[in-house]
Amino acid sequence: MSINEQKTILKFIYDDKFLCSTLSANRADFEFDLTTKNIPIEIFKIKQRILERENLKEYDSHTYLGDLITFILPGGRIPRHTDKNGIDGRIHVRFNVFLQLPNICQTFYDGILVDTIERHYVMCRSGIDIHWTDINRSNMTRIALSFGFMLPIDKVSELYKIPSEHNTGFRNMIQIRYIYYLILSTYKYFRFGNRSTTYDPKIPFVEICGEEATLKV
Secondary structure, eight states, rough: OOOOHHHHHHHHEEEEEEEOEEEEEEEEEEEOOSSSSOOHHHHHHHHHHHHHHHTTTTTTTEEEEEEEEEETTTTTOOOOOOOOOTTTTTTTEEEEEEEEEOOOOOEEEEEEEOOOOOOOOEETTTTSSOEEEEEOSSSSSSEEEEEEEEEOOOHHHHHHHHOGGGGHHHHHHHHHHHHHHHHHHHHHHHHHHHSOOOOOOHHHHHHHHOOOOOEEE
């Protein structure tokens, strides 16, 4: 993402009056698509570059969350959670592009501290990895674009750049995590009803080898 693209998108965010969904922990998000009024074309150019770079054109980008502009206000945070996966076994994956980053608001995917950089993106296996941020203790709102996809396990393995000799073990671990997710989701549905609850399992997941890295778009 160029500096000019960043400025254009932030200007849209600060100048336009659009209705955000208010979330817990002093957060908000704004779901958008091509029909959204005044949405900068730069956002879709950035998504297209990610599609091309990661070879995602043939995959479904329709998730229950959609594409989002996300906000963590001063004093806010993202609680520990995972996102819903597909009922057909596909994994919910998101590509998060950082537009504005406070100095004090660290991001974690699967317990790994993510080296967030403005105008860069990072892949989050949001359907299987617990992800969160610490509290935004600055006076600046953390703003990011978040593009969602439902991907098969093999594609998630490819994107995470696991060496081929580890692919079988990786797929097995993803499947174990997914089964655990289904069991826990079913339990929470009958225990709490159809409402969101914090996903915070009492047993740790086995660490998967791999590197989380931000890439410039």
